Amino acid sequence: MSLSDHPIRLEARDVCVHYGAKQALYDVSIDIPDRAVTAFIGPSGCGKSTFLRCINRMNDTIEGARVTGRIALDGEDVYDRSLDVVELRARVGMVFQKPNPFPKSIFENVAYGPKIHGMVRNKAEAEEVVVSSLKRAGLFEEVKDRLHEPGTGLSGGQQQRLCIARAIATRPEVLLMDEPCSALDPIATAIIEELIDELRENFTIVIVTHSMQQAARVSQKTAFFHLGKLIEEGDTANIFTNPAKKQTQDYIMGRIG
Ligand SMILES: Nc1ncnc2c1ncn2[C@@H]1O[C@H](COP(=O)(O)OP(=O)(O)OP(=O)(O)O)[C@@H](O)[C@H]1O
Ligand SMILES: [Mg+2]
Numbered sequence: 665m666s667l668s669d670h671p672i673r674l675e676a677r678d679v680c681v682h683y684g685a686k687q688a689l690y691d692v693s694i695d696i697p698d699r700a701v702t703a704f705i706g707p708s709g710c711g712k713s714t715f716l717r718c719i720n721r722m723n724d725t726i727e728g729a730r731v732t733g734r735i736a737l738d739g740e741d742v743y744d745r746s747l748d749v750v751e752l753r754a755r756v757g758m759v760f761q762k763p764n765p766f767p768k769s770i771f772e773n774v775a776y777g778p779k780i781h782g783m784v785r786n787k788a789e790a791e792e793v794v795v796s797s798l799k800r801a802g803l804f805e806e807v808k809d810r811l812h813e814p815g816t817g818l819s820g821g822q823q824q825r826l827c828i829a830r831a832i833a834t835r836p837e838v839l840l841m842d843e844p845c846s847a848l849d850p851i852a853t854a855i856i857e858e859l860i861d862e863l864r865e866n867f868t869i870v871i872v873t874h875s876m877q878q879a880a881r882v883s884q885k886t887a888f889f890h891l892g893k894l895i896e897e898g899d900t901a902n903i904f905t906n907p908a909k910k911q912t913q914d915y916i917m918g919r920i921g
Contacts, residue, residue, distance in 0.1 A: 667884055667899050670697035673838065673868040674719060679733035681714050681723065688714045691733070692894045694887055701860060701869045703879035703900065706889035707920055712872045713761060715889070716840050719870070720756035721749055737838070754781055757836030761843045761872075763823035765815030765830075770807050773815040773826055774798060777834040793833050800862075801829035802855030820847045828856065838868040845878065857882050876916055880904050888912045890920075 674696035681689040689711045696702050704712045714723070721742060723729040735742045742752055754777075765773050774794045775784070784790045794811070798804035803825040807818070815826050824847050831839060841860075845853040860869060860882050873879050879886055880900060887897035888911070896903065896912045907913045914920045 667697055667700065670700050672696070673698040673738065674870075675734075675736045675739075676715075676718070677734045679715065679718055679731065679735060681711070681718065681732075682730045683726070684728040688892055689718075690892045692889075694894060694897055696868060696870060697885060698868050699864060699866065700885060701864050701871060701883040702885040702887065703883035704870065704872045704887050704889060705874075705876070705879050706895075706915065708874075710889040711892045712889055713842050716758075716842055716870060716872060719838070719840055720753050720758055722753075722758065724749065754834055755836055756838040756840060757831040757834060759824075759828050759831050759839070759841040759844045761846065763820060763827050763847065765818070765823050765826050767814065767816060769812045770798075770815045770818070770826060771811040774829050774833045777830060781834055783834065794829075797829040797833040798826075800832060800859055801825045802852055802859070803829060821849060821852055824848060825852060825856070828859070832859075832863070836867070838870070839863065841869065841871045843872050843874065846874070853878075876904070888915060890915070 672695045677693045679689060679692040680687065692715055706712055717723045718731050718735055723731055766776065771794050774797050775790045778784045778793050779790065784793055795804060798807065803822060806822060815823065818826060824844065828844060845856050848856065863869060871882065883900045886900045886903040888895045890911050896907060896909045903912065904916060907916065
C-alpha cells in the first residue's frame with residue numbers, strides 16, 4: 665500500500681506559533697496520513713516539539729504561546745471553541761521528550777487514564793491493561809515485582825517506557841512521540857521501534873527523532889524542519905535517497921544540525 669492510499673488523519677494549514685514576541689513556527693502546512701508513522705526531523709530548536717504540541721493543544725498550557733492557522737483531526741478543527749480539550753488529549757496521546765511519570769505508583773501511572781475514561785470496570789480489568797501495556801512498552805519484566813512502588817523511582821529509560829505504557833493504555837487514535845528513545849539503550853530502543861511498527865497498523869503516529877536511522881527504519885513519511893519552517897516532506901524513502909532541497913540533503917548527510 666503506498667502512502668497516497670492512506671486517508672488523511674490530520675491536516676495542518678499555515679500554522680504559526682509565537683512565544684511572546686518570538687516566532688517559532690512559520691506557516692507550516694502538512695497532511696498526516698492514517699495508519700502510518702510520520703517522522704519529524706531537523707536540527708535542535710527548529711520547532712519540531714512546538715509543532716507536535718500544536719496537534720493536541722499542549723501549547724495551550726505554555727504561557728505566552730500563541731498558535732494561529734488551522735489543524736483538523738478527521739476534518740474537525742482542534743482549535744474550535746466547542747471542542748473538549750480533555751477529550752482531544754485522550755484521542756491524541758503524547759509521549760514527551762523528558763519522561764514525566766505522575767507522582768504515583770507504577771501501577772497507577774498506567775491504570776489512571778483507563779480508570780478516569782471509564783475503560784476498566786474493576787481491579788482485574790485494570791490489572792490486565794497495566795500488565796499488557798507494560799509488556800508492550802518492554803518494561804514489565806523489570807518492574808513486575810515492584811508495581812506498587814513510585815514511578816519516579818525508576819531509571820530515566822524505565823520512566824520513559826512507563827510513560828509510553830501510560831500513553832498506549834488509553835488506546836489513543838493518534839500518538840505523538842517526542843524523541844521517545846533519546847534516553848533508551850539499544851535494546852529498549854529496538855522494543856519501542858517494534859511497538860511503533862505494530863501500533864501503526866491501527867493508529868496514526870507522529871515521532872520526532874534526531875536519529876536518521878530511526879526515521880528511516882520506523883516511518884513511512886518524513887518531514888524536515890529548519891529554523892521554524894517545514895522545508896520538505898514526503899515518502900521517507902524519497903526524502904532519504906532523493907531529497908528535493910539542498911538543506912534537507914545537508915541535514916541528512918550530517919552537514920547541518
Ligand atoms: N516554552 C517556550 N518558551 C519560549 N520559547 C520556546 C519555548 N519552547 C520552545 N521555544 C523556542 O521555540 C523554538 C523551537 O523550539 P522547539 O522546542 O520546538 O524545538 P525542537 O525542534 O523541538 O528542538 P530540540 O530538537 O532541541 O528538541 C526554539 O527557538 C525555542 O527556544
Ligand atoms: Mg524538541
